[in-house]
Amino acid sequence: MDFLIFKAPILMVQASMDGILLGVLFALVAYGMALQWGVMNIINIAQGELVIMGGYIAYFMYTAGIPPAFGVIVSPIIMYFIGWSLYKTIINRVVERDMFISILATFGISILTQQLMNFVFGADVVVAQSNFGTTMLFDYSVTLPNAKIFSALVSIVFAVALVLYMKKSKLGRAIRATSQNQRAAKILGVDTEKVYAATFGINAALCGVAGSLIAITFTLHPYIGLPYTVRSFMIVIIAGLGNLPAVALSGIGLGVFEEFADYILGTEFRIAAVFLLLVVILVYRRFKLSRKREYLK
Amino acid sequence: MRNLKLSIVLLSGFLLAFSSIAFAKVKGDTITLGAAVSLTGKYSTNGKNTKNGYDMAINRINKLGGVIVGGKSYKFKIIYYDDESNGGRAAQLAERLIKQDGIKYMLGPYSSGMTKAIAPVTEENKIPMVEANGASRSLFTKGYKYLFAVLSAANQYLEVAIDLAVEKNGGKGVRIAMAFEQDAFSQDVKIGVVEAAQRTGSEIVIDDNLPKELNDMAATLSKVKALKPDVLVVSGHTKGALTAIRQLSEMRVNVPMLAMTHCDAGKLSKQHGEKAEYALCAAQWHKSLTYEDNYFGNGMDYDRDYTAEYGSAPPYQSAESSAALLVWKAAFERANSFDTEKVRDALAKTDMQTFYGNIKFSNTGQNIAKPMVLFQVRCDGGKCANKVVAPTKWASAKLVHPVPTWSNR
The missing domain is CATH 3.40.50.2300 (Response regulator)
Structure with missing residues (x-):
């Protein structure tokens, strides 16, 4: 236990800001996962690998001399088609089966993409430089990398755009209809096959955006996808499916919680603290549910 | 038809049996060493650096007269397997090198983790291993007798x-x-x-x-x-x-x-x-250090030759791997024998200078002569x-x- 953060309250500002900026990014990845989970009932274990793949697209642009920040435009376009093709070749065979099969299938995809990325880009840890500089507040005592602020803003823009798209567009309505009741949607003339392919594509595109933001804020490595999968899984578990504001809130909350846990409990307990929180929330939920008779079986 | 199938099976069985004999430790004028190195997976970059270092050294030693044992010149050869950056796989491959390929002399893999996985296997089979990429201190606290590390420990x-x-x-x-x-x-x-x-x-x-x-x-x-x-x-x-x-x-x-x-x-x-x-x-090493040997000259020479061969400057992982082969060569010549026990004893008495640095092993197999x-x-x-x-x-x-x-x- 360390109480440095209480002795120097300015660290609380720093920790909260770091947590929020981190959480928004995680929330974007989690939103993709929630969407896909809700619509297709698939838990995508390869989520993190899609993120890293998107990151490598930005890194590839960076090595070609293009500013990597443009990755947030290019990467989702390429990733959409990668997601779409993954659906058409593999996922469409497992989407109607039980969840266990789809977990196995996406686990396979995750191993395959890790090895492919290793083969194509090598096993080195790489970074793309944005050279965005730093925002300094309170006389240098709170320093925020502009790259992180940029990534938080981009995440928010994409999330808002997606919500509007889901509400207003024809495909968005079809996706929501399918998620509510797949059979009914089919009877009413929704091409669910097309909806599934688009959903998988949209999820991959969101991962692409997040990946290119990670390329300029953190580091890339073919095998570093798992933390993103786990984190988004947890955010979705806490927020529930199909509830975007909750996803955003739980993403940010988790980010801030993690930073504070780092200061108070120590860095080594940071991730343990997050898992502990998950357990507490699940137990609390169960307790709440058991008080409502209609949920009891 | 059935006989044909049976004879194919038998024939391939024989071929397999003989092929492993053909690979055994010393045959004709070749000394075969075994190594499981990460060529795929997360350690593949440094696995490749390790392999490059080994390859460069055997080419150089073979070109400059090979290893002289009993008045006869022998060439080095290495059998490589890819351990996929996976400790379990590395241990399996070490077994395979020793039991199936009949390897009597081992080179280390890349990383402390892989070396830790392999060391118990070589130790159990009493096969000496010179390793260049496992720096973890725990490798030197277990009383291993057949493990020799040319690099300084992690602490x-x-x-x-x-x-x-x-x-x-x-x-x-x-x-x-x-x-x-x-x-x-x-x-x-x-x-x-x-x-x-x-x-x-x-x-x-x-x-x-x-x-x-x-x-x-x-x-x-x-x-x-x-x-x-x-x-x-x-x-x-x-x-x-x-x-x-x-x-x-x-x-x-x-x-x-x-x-x-x-x-x-x-x-x-x-x-x-x-x-x-x-x-x-x-x-562990920098090209500007002024150590020297007869095979690679000094660090600058090594840097130049390596760059010419592989197109990029040598990281220290390659240099220490090359040094491992120099240690093997010197040990064979001092033992003047291929008996694993005699070679092990010769390895334990190593006290030499290479382009990579001085090498002298402590009782636990750790190099104590190089800062x-x-x-x-x-x-x-x-x-x-x-x-x-x-x-x-x-x-x-x-x-x-x-x-x-x-x-x-």
Whole structure:
């Protein structure tokens, strides 16, 4: 236990800001996962690998001399088609089966993409430089990398755009209809096959955006996808499916919680603290549910 | 038809049986060594560096007369398997090399983890292994008799940096911030730093253990900003080094001395350019050291020849791997025999100089004759290079201390 953060309250500002900026990014990845989970009932274990793949697209642009920040435009376009093709070749065979099969299938995809990325880009840890500089507040005592602020803003823009798209567009309505009741949607003339392919594509595109933001804020490595999968899984578990504001809130909350846990409990307990929180929330939920008779079986 | 199938099976069985004999330890004028190296998976870059080092050395030794045993010249050959960066697989492959391929002499894999997986197998079969890429201290505390490491142990990596900081502080103890990943290697580096702190009367003000999945050090660095230690020590493989430099520069954290590991493996000066300037890095070897041998000349010669052969400058992982072969050659010649026990005893008595450094093994198989080097990243007009600053005997540049603040860079 360390109480440095209480002795120097300015660290609380720093920790909260770091947590929020981190959480928004995680929330974007989690939103993709929630969407896909809700619509297709698939838990995508390869989520993190899609993120890293998107990151490598930005890194590839960076090595070609293009500013990597443009990755947030290019990467989702390429990733959409990668997601779409993954659906058409593999996922469409497992989407109607039980969840266990789809977990196995996406686990396979995750191993395959890790090895492919290793083969194509090598096993080195790489970074793309944005050279965005730093925002300094309170006389240098709170320093925020502009790259992180940029990534938080981009995440928010994409999330808002997606919500509007889901509400207003024809495909968005079809996706929501399918998620509510797949059979009914089919009877009413929704091409669910097309909806599934688009959903998988949209999820991959969101991962692409997040990946290119990670390329300029953190580091890339073919095998570093798992933390993103786990984190988004947890955010979705806490927020529930199909509830975007909750996803955003739980993403940010988790980010801030993690930073504070780092200061108070120590860095080594940071991730343990997050898992502990998950357990507490699940137990609390169960307790709440058991008080409502209609949920009891 | 059935007979045909049966005869094919029998025939391939025979072929298999004989092929393993054909690979056995010494046949004709060839000495065959075995190695499981990571050619795929997360260690594949350094696995490749290791293999390049081995290959370069056997080509050189074979070209310059080979190994002379009993008045006859023998050539080296290596059977490689890919351990897929997986410890379990590495141990399996070591079994296969020894039991099926009849290998009697082993070369080490890449990384402490893989070496730890293989060592029990070679030990059980009494097969001597010279390894060049397993620095973890625990390899040398288990009483292994057939394991010989040409590199310095992990706890020696950053001790020098603490000594240097104390020296710059007029011999008084310093305040140290530590950020170490939770893996065998980094924790061993930490042991060395903690010992150095106790020895010099220094105080440890931050002690963060980074989880393996972590790629954000913002919290640790904010603590550094608040507590203003004299030295920040980071060890978390290439990911740790690259993350630390990225966030130190982006968060504008000023610290008088920054000491790290894995700077050259992470191509720090290339990937981060001037942001990485003034970082102090521990390395097993640097080309500017003036050690020499008859096969590679000195470090500069090695650097030139390696670059000509593989198109990029040799990281220390390649240099130490090449040195392992020089150790094998000398041991065979001193034993003047192919008997594994005699060769093992000859290995234990090794006391030689190679281009990579002096090599002399302690009872536990650890090389005790070679110091670590510390270099500092220095930039000149956007071009950054690693300059040796310690030990002073080889220093090619003066240590810049304290590191200029970000606003003055």
